[in-house]
Amino acid sequence: MSLQSSIAEPIADSASNTAHDTASDSSPVNTDINAGAAALARHLANTPDTESIKEFIPGPGIVRLGKFFDPQKLRQGLDDALAIGGWRGEVVKAISLTKIPGDSESQRGNNLRGLYWTRADESYEEVQRESAVAEEDFSEFVEEYKQTYFYEVWKVLCQLGTIGRCRLLLKEPRSTLSWHRDPEPRLHVPVVTNPGSVMVVNSHATHLPADGSVYFTDTRGYHNAYNGGEEPRIHLVATLPLVG
C-alpha cells in the first residue's frame, strides 16, 4: 500500500496521546500527516530504557509490602514441596498449601482455579468463568507441607491479613493467563522467576523479582500474568478474602 492511499484510510491519531483511544472512538479521521510525522520524529529521538524491566515498578493496584523471606529458603522450600507432591491441574498448574479442614477435595478441581470474569472477544462484553470458591474456609495448612519453608511463609502472611487459598502456581515458559479479574485481591511471593515474567494490573505492567518480597496485587481489577521467558515462573499466591 502506498503512503498516498494509506492517508485516505482511517488511521490512529498519531500526534496525540493514544492512552484514551478506544475501539469505539468516533473522532474524525486525522489527515494531518505532518503532525504525525513530527510526533514520530520525537518518539524516534528517545531511546527506550531496557534496564528497568529487571526491576519492580509499583503502580495502581500493585505494590511491594516488604521483604519478609529468605530467597534461598524459598527455593529450597520449592524443591522440598515438589518432592512431596507434584503439580495438579491443566489450565492452572498448582500445589495447594491450604485446604478446607476435613475436605481433601478442596485441593483439587475448580478449587485450584476459582471464579473470574473476562472479556474474551470482540463484543467487549464481560462473562463469568468457573464457580466461586469459599476462600475463607481454606484455614488449614496441609499437613505434609508443614515440613517445608512455606509453612513459615504462610504464618507470616497470616499476620499481614486474612488469608484464603495459598497455592504455588506454575507459569510455564512462553505462556499467559487470560485477561481477567478475580473476586478478591492476592499476595504474591515470587519463588522462581525471570525478567520475561510480568504481571499486568490495571494496564500497569511490571516484573516481580524473587527477592523474598511480598507483593500486594489488587486482582479485583483487570490483570494478567505472562511468562515470556524460557524457564518456568513459580509464585506462592495467597488470596485475600474480603471478610465482612
Ligand SMILES: [Fe+2]
Ligand atoms: Fe487472577
